[in-house]
Structures are given as C-alpha cells and as structure tokens.
Amino acid sequence: MRARRRRATTSLRSSCATTASEHVTTMQARTTIRLKNRLAELERVAGALAEFARQQRLATKVAFDLGLAVDEVLTNVMRYAYDGEAEREITVHVGRDGAAVTVEIADDGRPFDPRTIGAADVSSPLADRAVGGLGMHLVRALMDDVEYRREHGKNVLRMTKTLAPTSPPAEPTRTDLEITDTRIDGVTVLAIAGRLHGRNADALEARLVAAPDAGATRLVLDLAALDYVSSAGLRVVLVAAKRLHGSGALALAAPKDFIRAVLDVAGVAAVVTIHPDRAAAIAHARGAPQ
Incomplete structure (x- = not known):
C-alpha cells in the first residue's frame, strides 16, 4: 500500500473545529480527513473514523473493519510511497450511501496498485510461516470491494463495506x-x-x-x-x-x-x-x- 498526510475535514452534520494541524467540517454522512505522511497522524484518523461510525450507528465489527483497513493502507503509504523526509498530504474520504460505506484514499506518492501485492501465507506450519505481510491480505478479506486508479498524478484506492440490515451500534473503546x-x-x-x-x-x-x-x-x-x-x-x-x-x-x-x-x-x-x-x-x- 502507501502513505498519507496532513489534516482532517470531517463531514457529519454541522459542526466545525480548527487547530493548527487539522480542519474538520461535518455535514451529513461524509467525512474528509487530510493528514501528513507521518505515522503519528494515524491516531487522529482513527478518532475521526470512530466518530463517523458513532454518528452513523455502524455496527462494532463494521467500525473495526473500516478502521483496520484504513490503518493498513495509510501505514503502507507512509512507509513506502515517498522518497525522503518531505512533508506531503494524504486525503481520506469516507461516506455512507444507504447500505454501504465507502473509503477513498488518495496520495501523490509513486504509482503503485496495492492490489498487486501477492497473497499472504496464512496456512504454512508455524516453523515455516512468515510473520509479516498481512496488511493487504486483511484489507482484501475485510472489505467487500477494493478498486484502484491513478488519477491526476495520485494513487486513489477505493474500498467499499456493505452494511448488515440490522446491527447494534459500536460501543466506545479506549484509545491507548x-x-x-x-x-x-x-x-x-x-x-x-x-x-x-x-x-x-x-x-x-x-x-x-x-x-x-x-x-x-x-x-x-x-x-x-x-x-x-x-x-x-x-x-x-x-x-x-x-x-x-x-x-x-x-x-x-x-x-x-x-x-x-x-x-x-x-x-x-x-x-x-x-x-x-x-x-x-x-x-x-x-x-x-x-
């Protein structure tokens, strides 16, 4: 996968909050998060996704799966998409359309389709098992659809999660x-x-x-x-x-x-x-x- 960047724009209803590092706007069921390509930013992304899940009353497993998929993609981008230490911006768009939630992640790192990553080994005996390489495997398994395109000089990964007809909403969780x-x-x-x-x-x-x-x-x-x-x-x-x-x-x-x-x-x-x-x-x- 690849890395992401700078701030956060969150759309959920009609609240607005601004700090030196993020801008959050909320309206209806759409959230945009802008972040820097720094791993420390991932906690803020997780918080924004948790708030989206809470306001949309998403089931605990759906909220977990979305958070994990976004975390894995962004971690990969931050570690492998860029050369050097230059600060760049990554954008995460999250939206709900009826019975589906979509997440679109865009970065301007080197062209790369994460879907080309080979399958992870999850079946070999323990002695022969590699201990890494599970990130994209989890994304494929947890999301219902994963699409990639290169657009306007950016990698754009779109993930879709279908919602169950009735599920209890996610419970608040600790962050540490x-x-x-x-x-x-x-x-x-x-x-x-x-x-x-x-x-x-x-x-x-x-x-x-x-x-x-x-x-x-x-x-x-x-x-x-x-x-x-x-x-x-x-x-x-x-x-x-x-x-x-x-x-x-x-x-x-x-x-x-x-x-x-x-x-x-x-x-x-x-x-x-x-x-x-x-x-x-x-x-x-x-x-x-x-």
Whole structure:
C-alpha cells in the first residue's frame, strides 16, 4: 500500500473545529480527513473514523473493519510511497450511501496498485510461516470491494463495506494500550487492553521476547479487553509463537468476536490455540509439552 498526510475535514452534520494541524467540517454522512505522511497522524484518523461510525450507528465489527483497513493502507503509504523526509498530504474520504460505506484514499506518492501485492501465507506450519505481510491480505478479506486508479498524478484506492440490515451500534473503546502481567500456577498471563497497532506493538513484542529469557516459557495473552489489532499486532503474536515453538507454550484467551475473526483471517488461529476464557488458556499452557 502507501502513505498519507496532513489534516482532517470531517463531514457529519454541522459542526466545525480548527487547530493548527487539522480542519474538520461535518455535514451529513461524509467525512474528509487530510493528514501528513507521518505515522503519528494515524491516531487522529482513527478518532475521526470512530466518530463517523458513532454518528452513523455502524455496527462494532463494521467500525473495526473500516478502521483496520484504513490503518493498513495509510501505514503502507507512509512507509513506502515517498522518497525522503518531505512533508506531503494524504486525503481520506469516507461516506455512507444507504447500505454501504465507502473509503477513498488518495496520495501523490509513486504509482503503485496495492492490489498487486501477492497473497499472504496464512496456512504454512508455524516453523515455516512468515510473520509479516498481512496488511493487504486483511484489507482484501475485510472489505467487500477494493478498486484502484491513478488519477491526476495520485494513487486513489477505493474500498467499499456493505452494511448488515440490522446491527447494534459500536460501543466506545479506549484509545491507548495497557499491558498487565500476572503469574498464575506457573503461567505468565499478559492482559492486553485497548488498541494494538504499529505505533505501540513494539512494547508488547519487547515483553514477549524477554519473557522466555526470564524463565517464562508458558504464556497466555488475555485479549478480553483488546478492542483493536492491526497486522503489526498480529505479527507480534506470531513472533512470540515462533520463539516458544518447541520450548514453551503460548495460548490466547477470550478475544471479542471481531478480534477472533481477524485472528482467523490472518491464519493465527491455525498455529496458536485460542480459548474462550483465561482459565481454559492457562490450563492449556500448563499442560502443553515443552
């Protein structure tokens, strides 16, 4: 994929807010976000999308899927579309038309159709599995349609998500990441709450990589309070699973339904056991052979 840029223009009804780095305009069911090609901007984009989802009463899974797809595309653009450190602008248009939500992302980086990215490996045994390259795979799986065009010197990616006839609206979620650890019956349990993405996944990876060196070879990740995970977070889980493969145990516990769906799509569920609650995951980790 590619990178994006500068500010934010949000259309939802009739409110207007301006800061030094963003301009937000709201009217009806259309939102335009302008941002800089800086990863730090992605949190602001996530907030604008969450507000759009709230005002449109989108279902939790729809809001999650849209947020994840936009995050993956923008992260790719920011990392690979531009040469040098020059500040550029990326535009994200979000709109609802009846039973569908569309997102159109435009950047003036080098020409690139992200649909040409090869399929991710989500089926090989853990020992042979690559731990990255899941971003566009997730976008294809979560969106109902993905189109690309080169127009007026810009890459334009258009994604469409069809809405279910009736679904409960998304609940508010926390925006930070919190990791707490507990030792239970010889098993180290890391409870992960909030949002896990490319801007904070290193914190979890550092904990997981250090655990075996400290003698913690039986690990459980309690995902009950995890509201969001990107391909960067999935990569960390796979890194930990590979590190403990044959010399320890890793189990996941209590993911929300939409998180579980992404774990399935990414092939994580095929190589890491997932349990309905913490107790079952701990029992598995305790009994797993080393």
